[in-house]
Amino acid sequence: MAPLIRIPRPGAAKESEATPRALYLRRRDFLGGALAGAALLVGCDGGAESRTDEAARPDEVTPRKDATSYNNFYEFGTNKTDPAENAHTLRPRPWTVAVEGECAKPGTLGIEDVLAAFPRQERVYRLRCVEAWSMVIPWLGFPLGDLLKRFEPTSKAKYVQLETLWDTEQMPLTRKPTLDWPYREGLRIDEAMHPLAILATGMYGEELPNQNGAPLRLVVPWKYGFKSGKSIVKIRFTEQQPYTTWNASAPDEYGFYANVNPDVDHPRWSQRRERRIGELAKRPTLPFNGYGDEVASLYAGMDLAKLF
């Protein structure tokens, strides 16, 4: 089954679909992102502008209002509507991201440096939450690997840990130990370097709203959504598998890998099917969220029922 990876060709925006502001942003991104986008198209797509599932119902982009009002961002509350209501206290500027650990050139980047250095592309990806709901979101971002390479990871860098903001002033609810703050996630280095793994700074042609993880969040479309840490402040190259928040809080329920897998149920619910936000009938869940052709080889020889 073909995955949904829509990467518009430079200049190929459908003007009728975009608002003037979105168009402005997209044009700017396409111009800057032409080279990277073209390289990925060859790797993943043979040059086609888009691919959608034929066997399943077509994947429609989730309405922006749903993707920005039905969120998980526990720093702002545990109900789905809490982040949109509460995240106005987050200040996404000024913002810095520190990169440290097993690399030759550790350092710190301001968010403006990030935006200037890494041309953004639009990526339309499915997002599958471990809670068995899903959306289709047009992100604006760039490959995580492009940023990581600048810091020259050493041969000891087997993993990366991403740490997100913990500031009790901007996130008053984090005075309570709902989770072991700061929210941390991680990837194996080859997963992090995979061209489908992106750092997003925008969605729907605009900057990221606070509730979606402004100003910088991870998006790893073949993994459950909890891997995609929001409002990242630190990236650390490690030799050992890093601490990750959900895995530490309930290791039987949330694996380190968290690859979307309809064959491995959550202990408290099935992962066979999912509720696409905005639809009534459930959809079948696809292995690796439908991105298996691109990523399954990363897991060759691994028992994904054990290393879930």
Ligand code: MTE
């Ligand atoms: N990042 C932080 N810092 N805190 C969180 O609670 N929730 C995760 C992930 N990133 C979370 C987070 C979960 S469970 C999901 S499903 C996605 O964010 C949801 O992203 P969205 O609200 O943009 O759809």
